[in-house]
Amino acid sequence: MTQISVNIMGQAYTLACKEGEETALRQAVAYLDGKMCSIRDGGKVRGNDRIAVMAALGMAAEMLSARAPDGPMSGLTMAEVKQEITTMHEALDKALGPQEALF
Incomplete structure (x- = not known):
């Protein structure tokens, strides 16, 4: 298992994933962050x-x-x-x- 540090809506998280899946997890985090920021920014x-x-x-x-x-x-x-x-x-x-x- 590998640990990566990410930010979602400005909040830091440390996530675990299998070796070689880091890019996919980062893409998922970016997608989620985009969705959440869009909702937040909608007010x-x-x-x-x-x-x-x-x-x-x-x-x-x-x-x-x-x-x-x-x-x-x-x-x-x-x-x-x-x-x-x-x-x-x-x-x-x-x-x-x-x-x-x-x-």
């Missing part, structure tokens, strides 16, 4: 945990759309998939909103 979501959930949902929808051509997102255009993701984000904001007052 609608606060809190790193909520930003991470939103990024994960978006990435999961992308993956499911690509992997299952006959799945729940089949036949949708990319704009429609993005609208579905936006709808999920809004539902999460509504559900998680009351928790903001706890912190």
Whole structure:
């Protein structure tokens, strides 16, 4: 196992991966960082945990759309998939909103 140091939204992390997989892990980190920074910079979501959930949902929808051509997102255009993701984000904001007052 190899350890690499990365930054996600300015936070340092040390991650372990198998020998030879460092480049792939760095690419995954860069992709995640880009998604999370985009959500953060949009200004609608606060809190790193909520930003991470939103990024994960978006990435999961992308993956499911690509992997299952006959799945729940089949036949949708990319704009429609993005609208579905936006709808999920809004539902999460509504559900998680009351928790903001706890912190």
